[in-house]
């Protein structure tokens with residue numbers, strides 16, 4: 338068990354930049370160890386200054402390759418860099434194949450760099466909360482820049498985007514029709530658009546599609562999301578992309594959005610924690626997951642309704658003492 | 665749905681041998697077996713894999729060879745793990761390895777050795793048993 342002394346030991350070592358302690362704390366967070374909460378609280382009490390960049394987009398658009406270029410850009414300026422690469426957990430086996438790191442081999446191994454692969458582990462795991470915790474740990478290690486890779490599709494992965502200050506939405510030539518169909522969905526999260534694989538046919542078309550979609554949407558805080566063409570495999574367009582990313586960070590710091598973004602991320606964390614805690618409580622008290630199948634059958638066959646079912650679950654768990662009589 | 669402890673395994677090829685079919689298949693098997701597999705691909709050095717193991721807090725390292733360098737690398741990995749106080753990390757090796765060398769590897773402290781043709785269920789139950 339981790340006692341007071343070892344919590345302090347963890348904190349001191351992480352603040353010295355020790356990778357082992359940081360890595361172990363990350364696993365404690367993922368495995369839901371209660372001691373990790375106190376560690377995180379202490380780490381948070383010293384606010385960090387890192388720039389948190391999210392890179393999102395469909396599988397195969399070149400996110401990992403792009404991130405390795407972005408990281409190289411910062412390493413060349415002698416900055417400390419952290420990378421969190423999120424991949425989905427298979428809902429069937431609970432396992433996952435985390436393959437982003439392989440695409441970062443050009444930078445992997447640098448002492449100033451810390452790469453951590455992270456599986457989504459199903460919704461009760463709290464994906465945004467874990468990503469945000471990893472960010473805070475890396476920040477405490479002294480990382481100047483923290484880059485998060487996420488597919489950004491589906492509720493859980495989109496929520497990871499809220500952890501970032503600047504979200505780079507990555508698209509490739511040929512995606513125009515798809516973007517048209519998405520519209521609002523992508524506009525919500527993208528602060529900067531990278532049209533990667535600009536060495537392929539159809540770049541100008543996808544840039545035009547993006548311009549149109551951006552033009553139609555209402556943005557807050559006078560930020561007009563720029564579009565940058567990149568060829569990540571060759572390092573083309575990276576300087577311009579970086580200029581835009583850094584400009585965005587300055588912008589949100591000036592207009593106060595930076596703070597509200599951080600608040601949004603923590604709100605999400607609290608919601609996720611509540612959800613996870615709630616499920617745990619239900620399982621502890623009434624073996625909820627075991628019974629779910631049976632509940633579903635009853636509702637399917639019209640033997641009960643959802644409302645009545647929830648009322649009885651709440652009463653059984655003691656969440657609600659008795660039937661409300663004030664109605 | 666509670667957050668369960670997940671076992672994490674790094675799979676990699678070390679050295680100049682450029683065949684990754686085997687290790688790709690094993691990655692898939694382990695994923696289907698419920699493991700979190702960090703796939704590190706080709707041309708790694710033991711030092712880099714150790715660094716990765718620290719960053720990923722992996723429970724095991726799996727490396728495969730075609731080129732007959734397994735004894736050399738087994739010693740190398742074992743000594744690096746020892747130096748870094750990482751004795752808890754399991755070492756798994758695969759490749760074309762003679763029965764005598766399999767014994768030699770086990771003597772060096774390698775936790776499991778797999779040769780071509782190993783069946784999925786055999787591999788999985790062996791790995792489950794050492795983790």
Ligand SMILES: Nc1nc2c(ncn2[C@@H]2O[C@H](COP(=O)(O)OP(=O)(O)O)[C@@H](O)[C@H]2O)c(=O)[nH]1
Pocket residue numbers: 394395396397398399400401402403437440533534535536537567568569570571
């Ligand atoms: N032609 C071309 N291929 C690229 C470019 N960037 C990445 N790729 C390739 O696209 C594939 C997927 O890249 P990866 O970074 O793994 O994409 P991710 O799934 O979004 O992380 C790899 O084969 C890359 O080499 C680019 O700018 N041009």
Ligand SMILES: [Mg+2]
Pocket residue numbers: 400401402436437440486
């Ligand atoms: Mg990737």
